[in-house]
Amino acid sequence: MGGKCPSRKVKKRRFSHKTARRTKFLLKGDDAVYDELQKDDSENKPLPRDEDLPGMGQYYCLHCDRYLVNVTVRDEHFKTKRHKKRLKQMSGPAPHTQLDAELAAGMGMPDNGPTLMSM
Numbered sequence: 001m002g003g004k005c006p007s008r009k010v011k012k013r014r015f016s017h018k019t020a021r022r023t024k025f026l027l028k029g030d031d032a033v034y035d036e037l038q039k040d041d042s043e044n045k046p047l048p049r050d051e052d053l054p055g056m057g058q059y060y061c062l063h064c065d066r067y068l069v070n071v072t073v074r075d076e077h078f079k080t081k082r083h084k085k086r087l088k089q090m091s092g093p094a095p096h097t098q099l100d101a102e103l104a105a106g107m108g109m110p111d112n113g114p115t116l117m118s119m
Contacts, residue, residue, distance in 0.1 A: 028065045030095035036062065037090055063090050 028036075050057035059068040061077060063086045068074040077083055089095075 030089070031097050033063065033065055034090055034095055063087055 047058055047060055053067045055067060055069045055073075057067055059070060059074045060066070061068065061074065061083065064077070064083055066077070068077055
């Protein structure tokens, strides 16, 4: 009558529901958000209404790339630590790009050093 519980094996094979939910809410990368913030938009256009987004798509945090339900939730979001960190990150230098990654891996343009005089 001894031995392991049969349900123990099943739990290890189960996939997490969190991974499925994360893909549902894909966020823009840091570089895409940084580029949007650098654009000079002197005109403040109202956001288009979209029934599929929270709050009809009217309450959007550009820095965090999140749609919020209403004004009070948006104001509370502006006070959170996550939003403040994101503001600080986006106000600093530009985030890394694919070109930076390729250069770090040695896949970029070759640097053969200074050219010497030929005789």
